Every structure is written in C-alpha cells, then in structure tokens.
Amino acid sequence: MSAQNTPIAPPALPRPVFIVSDGTGITAETFAHSILAQFEMRFRQIRVPFIDSVDKAYEVAQRINEMYRSEGIRPIVFTTLVDSRANEIVRNTQGLVLDMFQTFIEPLELELNLKSMHAIGRVHQNADSEAYKNRIEAINFSLAHDDGQSNKNLQSADVILVGVSRSGKTPTSLYLALQYGVKAANYPLIPDDFERQKLPSTLDQFKEKIFGLSIDPARLSEIRNERRPGSKYAALENCRYEVNEAEAMMRRQGIKWLSSTHKSIEEIATTILQEIKLERDGY
Amino acid sequence: MSAQNTPIAPPALPRPVFIVSDGTGITAETFAHSILAQFEMRFRQIRVPFIDSVDKAYEVAQRINEMYRSEGIRPIVFTTLVDSRANEIVRNTQGLVLDMFQTFIEPLELELNLKSMHAIGRVHQNADSEAYKNRIEAINFSLAHDDGQSNKNLQSADVILVGVSRSGKTPTSLYLALQYGVKAANYPLIPDDFERQKLPSTLDQFKEKIFGLSIDPARLSEIRNERRPGSKYAALENCRYEVNEAEAMMRRQGIKWLSSTHKSIEEIATTILQEIKLERDGY
Numbered sequence: 275m276s277a278q279n280t281p282i283a284p285p286a287l288p289r290p291v292f293i294v295s296d297g298t299g300i301t302a303e304t305f306a307h308s309i310l311a312q313f314e315m316r317f318r319q320i321r322v323p324f325i326d327s328v329d330k331a332y333e334v335a336q337r338i339n340e341m342y343r344s345e346g347i348r349p350i351v352f353t354t355l356v357d358s359r360a361n362e363i364v365r366n367t368q369g370l371v372l373d374m375f376q377t378f379i380e381p382l383e384l385e386l387n388l389k390s391m392h393a394i395g396r397v398h399q400n401a402d403s404e405a406y407k408n409r410i411e412a413i414n415f416s417l418a419h420d421d422g423q424s425n426k427n428l429q430s431a432d433v434i435l436v437g438v439s440r441s442g443k444t445p446t447s448l449y450l451a452l453q454y455g456v457k458a459a460n461y462p463l464i465p466d467d468f469e470r471q472k473l474p475s476t477l478d479q480f481k482e483k484i485f486g487l488s489i490d491p492a493r494l495s496e497i498r499n500e501r502r503p504g505s506k507y508a509a510l511e512n513c514r515y516e517v518n519e520a521e522a523m524m525r526r527q528g529i530k531w532l533s534s535t536h537k538s539i540e541e542i543a544t545t546i547l548q549e550i551k552l553e554r555d556g557y
Numbered sequence: 558m559s560a561q562n563t564p565i566a567p568p569a570l571p572r573p574v575f576i577v578s579d580g581t582g583i584t585a586e587t588f589a590h591s592i593l594a595q596f597e598m599r600f601r602q603i604r605v606p607f608i609d610s611v612d613k614a615y616e617v618a619q620r621i622n623e624m625y626r627s628e629g630i631r632p633i634v635f636t637t638l639v640d641s642r643a644n645e646i647v648r649n650t651q652g653l654v655l656d657m658f659q660t661f662i663e664p665l666e667l668e669l670n671l672k673s674m675h676a677i678g679r680v681h682q683n684a685d686s687e688a689y690k691n692r693i694e695a696i697n698f699s700l701a702h703d704d705g706q707s708n709k710n711l712q713s714a715d716v717i718l719v720g721v722s723r724s725g726k727t728p729t730s731l732y733l734a735l736q737y738g739v740k741a742a743n744y745p746l747i748p749d750d751f752e753r754q755k756l757p758s759t760l761d762q763f764k765e766k767i768f769g770l771s772i773d774p775a776r777l778s779e780i781r782n783e784r785r786p787g788s789k790y791a792a793l794e795n796c797r798y799e800v801n802e803a804e805a806m807m808r809r810q811g812i813k814w815l816s817s818t819h820k821s822i823e824e825i826a827t828t829i830l831q832e833i834k835l836e837r838d839g840y
Contacts, residue, residue, distance in 0.1 A: 289669075298827040300736070301591060304584045309661050312639065312673035323827050350668070352661075356595065370668045378592050378635075378655050385633070385653045386572075390595035406821065413728050420700070445696050448731055452822070453583070538689070539735070544581040544606050 288316035290341055290349040294334055294364055296356055299323040302374060306352045317350075331360035338367040356392050405455065412451040412458075419459035420444055425476045428459060433550055434480055435460040436473070436524075437487035438516045439507075440497050442534035442542060446487065449539045454547065468519035473527060485546050486524040486531025491517045493535050571599035573624055573632040577617055577647055579639055582606040585657060589635045600633075614643035621650040639675050688738065695734040695741075702742030703727055708759045711742060716833055717763055718743040719756065719807075720770035721799045722790075723780045725817040725825060729770065732822045737830065751802035756810060768829050769807040769814025774800045776818050 291310065293303045299321045310317050322334050338349050351369035355361040365371050379390050418424050419431065421444065428434065433450065435443045439462050447458035461474055477484060491513040498508035506512055524531045530549050534542055574593065576586045582604045593600050605617050621632050634652035638644040648654050662673050701707050702714065704727065711717065716733065718726045722745050730741035744757055760767060774796040781791035789795055807814045813832050817825055 297591075298821075298823045300823050300827065301584060301587045305588055305657070308580075308584060308637070309658070309665070312662060312675065313665065313669060313671055314674060315669065315671065323831070348668070350665070354591070370664065372661050372664065374588070374661075375592070377660060378657075379595060381653065381655065382592070382596065382633070385631070386596060386598065388596055388598065391597060392595065409822075410728060413731065417700075417703070417727070444700070445693060445735070448696065449735055452728070452732055452735060538581075539692075540581045540583050544583065548606070 287345055287347060288318040289347050290345070291317045291319045292334070292338055292349055292351045292369065293319060293321045294325055294351060294353045294355060295321075295323055296326045296354070296360070297323065299354070302352055302354045305374070325355060325360060325364075326357070328357075328359050328363065331355070331357075331363040335363050335367045338364070338369045342368050358392060409452070409455040412455045413448070415457040416447045416451040416459070419457075420447060422461040422474070428476065428480055430457060431459040431480070431483060432457045433459075433546060434477060434484045435487060435546075436463055436477070436484055436520075436529070437531075437534075438463050438489070438494070438513075438520050440494060440501075441487040441489045442539070443487055445539050446534075446542050446546070449543050450546070453543065456547070463516075463520045463523065465516070468516070468523070471523065471526075473523065481527070481529070483550065484529050485550060486520070486529050487534045487542070488517060488521050488524070488531055489533060490535040570628055570630065571601040572630050573628070574600045574602045575617070575621055575632055575634045575652065576602060576604045577608055577634060577636045577638060578604075578606055579609045579637070579643070580606065582637070585635055585637045588657070608638065608643060608647075609640070611640075611642050611646065614638070614640075614646040618646050618650045621647070621652045625651050641675060692735070692738040695738045696731070698740040699730045699734040699742070702740075703730060705744040705757070711759065711763055713740060714742040714763070714766060715740045716742075716829060717760060717767045718770060718829075719746055719760070719767055719803075719812070720814075720817075721746050721772070721777070721796075721803050723777060723784075724770040724772045725822070726770055728822050729817075729825050729829070732826050733829070736826065739830075746799075746803045746806070748799070751799070751806070754806065754809075756806065764810070764812070766833065767812050768833055769803070769812050770817045770825070771800060771804050771807070771814055772816060773818040 291306060293299045293306055295302050303319060303321050307319065325331055325334055338351060341349055349369040351364065351367065351371045353361060353364050353371060353373050354375045355364060356375060361373065361376065365373065383390055415430070433456060435447060435458060437443050443460035443462070447460045450456040450458040461477060467474060491510060494517060495508055495510040495513040498505070498513065502508050532542065532545055574589060576582045576589055578585050586602060586604050590602065608614055608617055621634060624632055632652040634647065634650065634654045635657055636644060636647050636654060637657045638647060639658060644656065644659065648656065666673055698713070716739060718730060718741060720726050726743035726745070730743045733739040733741040744760060750757060774793060777800060778791055778793040778796040781788070781796065785791050815825065815828055
C-alpha cells in the first residue's frame, strides 16, 4: 500500500462540553470551566441557556446524541435543570451527564426534611425587585463617581477606592456594583496630592470607607505605555515615584490597601468586601 | 409555675451555610444560592474565601464545628477545595458537606481516563494574561462608548446596543464587558432620531452588530420618575411615544431587539450573545 492510501487520522477535536440550564447558565458555565481547568486537555464549551420546557429538552438531547454520533467523542454534559421531566430527558442522553442540581438537592432534602420546590427562575432578580433596583442604583452611583468625577453623595458610598491612575480602581468599582450592588466610588491619587502629602480633602470625613489599590511600578509602566507610549506619565521612574508616594500616604493615614498586580478583579473585590466588612448576600 | 418562668424558645436562627473555597468562592456562592433558593426557608450564607492551606482549612473546620455546638443547628457546607488534604479536613467536620469539586472530578477522571491536576488557581485570570487584558480593554471601551459618548473606533465594537433612555443599555454593556470581555457600545434613541425616522447616521455602517433594548412604557415611566419626578421626560404619555417610535424604527430597519422589562441583566446579556452569535468561552 502506498503512503498516499494510508488513512491519516484527523486532528482530534476538543471534547464537547454542553452546559444545559433553564436560566442563563452563566454560573454553571463558570463552574464547569473551573472544574475542567483541572484537566490538561482542550474542551469546547457549548452553553445552552433557557431550556425551560420539555420540548426544548428534547431538542438539546437530540443535539447531544447527534454530536456523539457525528464526532465519535462522548460529550460531557453539565445540567442545572430544575424541572424533573426536562432533567430526565437530558440525563437519558448518551453524554456523560453531571447533574449539578439533583446531586445537591437530594442530600439537602434529607437534611432539611423538606421537599424542594423544583421551581424555575427562583434566582435571577426580576427587573422590579428591590434587590434589582439596588443593583442598578449601585451601577449608576459607581459610574457617576468613577475617577473622582463627583463629590456629591459620597456619604452614600459603601466604599471609596483610591490609588494611582491605572491601578485597577474602575474595573473593581464596576464589578462591586454589578455583582454585589455595592456603591463604589473611586478617586485617583495624583501628584498634587503627593506634594500636599494629603488625601484629597473631600475624602477626609470618609476615612473608614476608603480602601487603597497599589500596583507594581514596572507593571504600571507597562499598562500606561500601552495607552500613552513614551510619555512621562508612563515612564518607569515616574511610576516608581507615584507608587512610592501613594503607598507611603496610605501607610501614614492608616488606610488598608492591597497590591492588584497579580490579582483578578474578582480577587480584589473579594478581599475588599472582607476587609471593610461589606459582605452581603450573593444574588 | 408562672408564665414568667416558662422558657420561651428563641426565634430560630436561619441555618448557616458555609461556602468554603480556595479562590474567591464567588461562583460557588452564586451556585449555592441558586440551589438553596429551591427551599422555602431562610439561610445565612457565610463565604470563606482563599482557603489555600491546611492551616486555614483547620481554622474553618473549627469554625464550622463551633457554630454547630453553639447554635445547635447543623451547618450546611459547600466546598470547592482543590487540595485533597484541605478538602479532607473540611469534609470531616460535623456539617453537611456538599463537595462541589470532588463530586464532579471523579466521574470526569474515569471518563477522560486522565488524572486531574488538583492545582489551585487554574481559573482566575492573572493580571498579566491575554484574556485579562482583553477584559480590561473591553471595560474601557464600553465606558468610553456609553450613552453615545464617542463615535471613535466603533468598528472595533462587538455589539452596539440601542434603545430609549433608561431601557437598560448601560448595565448590559458593562456586564458584557466585565463577564465576557465583549466590547459593547451603546447609543440612546432620542426624539431627534424619531423625527428623522432614522438611526443615528454614525451607526449606518454597523447594522449587523446593532441590538435593540425596549421596555414597557409604564415601567419606563416609573424608572424615569425616580430620577426626574413629574418631568415630561418621565410622563407616561411621552414614554409611550418614545417606546412606540423606537420599536417601529427597529422593526423597519430589521434590527433584532428584546424587551428588558422582566429580564435580569444576565438574561439580557445571554440573549444578546445568542442572537448576535457572540458566544465566547467563559472565563
């Protein structure tokens, strides 16, 4: 047989992973992602949201079985389906079904001696709930108080972030507002403040809600250079000066702070909530 | 015995629920919340993040057992601990332990015929990863293109949201950027546009990435009245006019849209990602 006739195996497709949810499936997707990250191989996540009827469950089940047939790799299927009939339909597919709902509901029903409601849509806030309104209000507050834009209503802030330009204040403020309904203002620390050796005077009365972000000067210089290449603003020497001054000021004033250099937005937000005792219910 | 001496049972405390994670525990918390929402009773969620050592695991274990002793209600414990020793320590407490990690890792190891790495911190993006940079870029983009503030670089937008003022464009744009690294611009539809019966001309060339948000006029009037009570802007009649015109325009121009009235930010974002085929990997 000539080499030409030797069948060449096609490159293996990454294994398909279905996330089947009756809601958005966002939490399930993030969760599945963190589980799969423990395996040194490639996956293809396919989020299938809003599966809130038996008909839709049949459609997904068919899709899963068909993919198995056509690709020859058994799909992994994470489900969070509250409706038992829909759940049963997906469980009966040929995929490896990991049931994120029933797996935990059963031991809880035993422990609590209470039947669960099996009701869809118990989590996401309706646009007319109080919690939802707070969240939208927090987003508007954080936007209006981004980068020291406004001194109005600072007394309603839950937290006021301070730090040099590009230390991570804005993403953190928005995340706190969106995820937790926390009203987060943020103020840049600028050379004027360092010369006066004082925090902006508008912040004096709010010291207990101030939290600082700092950052490694080399990393800061890199970030600033992407925005304004070759500027004094981005120069390593200037970044060193600003960071040193900012950290010295925070130490002097007894302000709690962390370094954002190796942290994700989620890690920064979690640490702030712990430190300023702002822990709230998730939503 | 007089009534005074009859012991009165204290009001039952809500059952404590620990979320023990070696990372932020945000996903685990949201997940636990959605499971617990299926039970008609009150819970008290206690998130314990960053449990990344055996010592910290012992501390949490002690806290769980002590709470059981002092309150007499068995705590529920959701864990996502990658380290087997730390996990074992928490599993051995007297709480009802629901292991969100090992429960799914085991069947996956069998199915994939591959050992998991049991490595902490495989999920959250480091501040220096490419994905993280994209996310920060998306946040900056969405902020700079909020409410039609800028026409610059609209060609780099992944999606452009349009809709009347207060229909939910800003929170949705920020959520898309923060959660998915999607660059979302947003443009208000205003009476000028309705008179000309046309979309803002800057948007003409980007039609395939435009997505509309609409809202029930009565709900819109309510929202606007909170901001500007008694204004013409908030009047029901005006809201009806704007919403009708906006919907007519979107229909005429073949723009996909949804009503945000009864939807959470997550539901709106998920629908948009589906409709404009922007589905990406979660992070």
